[in-house]
Amino acid sequence: MKILTLNFLCCARKTCKSSPASFPLHPKEASLEQIETDINALFIKNILPRLDWEAMKTLTIELGLPALPTEPPSPEALEDPDSGEPSQTLKDLHQLLMETSIESGALRCGNCDHEYAVKEGIANFLLPSHMV
Amino acid sequence: MLPTPSTSHASFDNIYEPAEDSYLLLDTLSSKAESTFLTQRFHPTGPSPLILEVGVGSGVVLAFAAANAKVIFGHSDVAVLGVDVNPFAAKTAVQTIAIALKDLKVKPITLGAVLADLTSSLRPGEVDVLIFNPPYVPTEPLSATSSIPSEAMLDSHATFERDSKLLELSYAGGVNGMETTNRLLEQLPDVLSERGVAYVLLCAQNKPEDVKASIRQWPGSWKAETVGSSGKTASWEKLCVLRIWRDVVP
């Protein structure tokens, strides 16, 4: 699963839904994989407004990836104004969001501490019935 | 006609094989009426729509939506995510999507697949298009524990029993065939974004008219219409697709 996927997921327990601590989930012993893809400035521009920037910053720190800027970049900061070439910010975001994925490890909820296993890139949110 | 994604790599011993219901969803999503509705709803310059398929199975429907995103949603930059309770399905769906996108120059954003009960692992208010071809066949009531595979069952060495249980999960809908669908419908107001739209497939025995009437009673002016049906045969499994949404405040 991509790092970007974590922007849309939270703890599966009903009792955690209303707690801000149930998002983002915290990767544990994550083994990461990089798959190169073509840079697409428009994609990054259109996905930016959907990101929870604070959560993305937390994730990069926890995964030991290059830190993100304090504030989300403006769309203009993604391309060099003169050449139209991708800026470093765009390259970093592309790598983080589109190219980096979690192959295995676990995702921990900050509210209930439950850990969800990730195997072969697939996170398992199925809960034993007493925990639902 | 847009091409149907290949599922020739999939093993249908324990994954739902694409059938009339799957194809009805493909036809409905790519119909002129639905692609016009969706393209208007998701302005081409607006944020990327998040497409979620619950019960993704082989991935044939989500792969189709992803590969034809530009035509269906007016966006090539959709993000697609699949959910299933069947681990073989989750893995296969990821492959089906990758194969369907292989030759595309501009590929949508693939978020992968997760194992989860319905939308339980999704952050509230994020999903823009939710697709669900549920287990809809009327059966004995589903017991809470049997509608989701257990660890013990998946690890079981009795492959045949495990596989038949997984296939049962793909069709057995409990009372009126609506037990799982009703749980999903209850989640829609929380999981859909304001511009969110759900496509849910039903069979005649699910009483689609009653389902629509009850959705229209939800607080917040929800709408429900039949936007696709396979009415050619009068068989007991006559199928339809409901579109469920609310009007966007401009």
Ligand SMILES: C[S@@+](CC[C@H](N)C(=O)[O-])C[C@H]1O[C@@H](n2cnc3c(N)ncnc32)[C@H](O)[C@@H]1O
């Ligand atoms: C009728 S099949 C549809 C498969 C595929 N989407 C298609 O159209 O060909 C229903 C799917 O829902 C899955 N399913 C059943 N109960 C579920 C639940 N509670 N949460 C998520 N998926 C579920 C089954 O494993 C199966 O893959």
Ligand SMILES: [Zn+2]
């Ligand atoms: Zn939790």
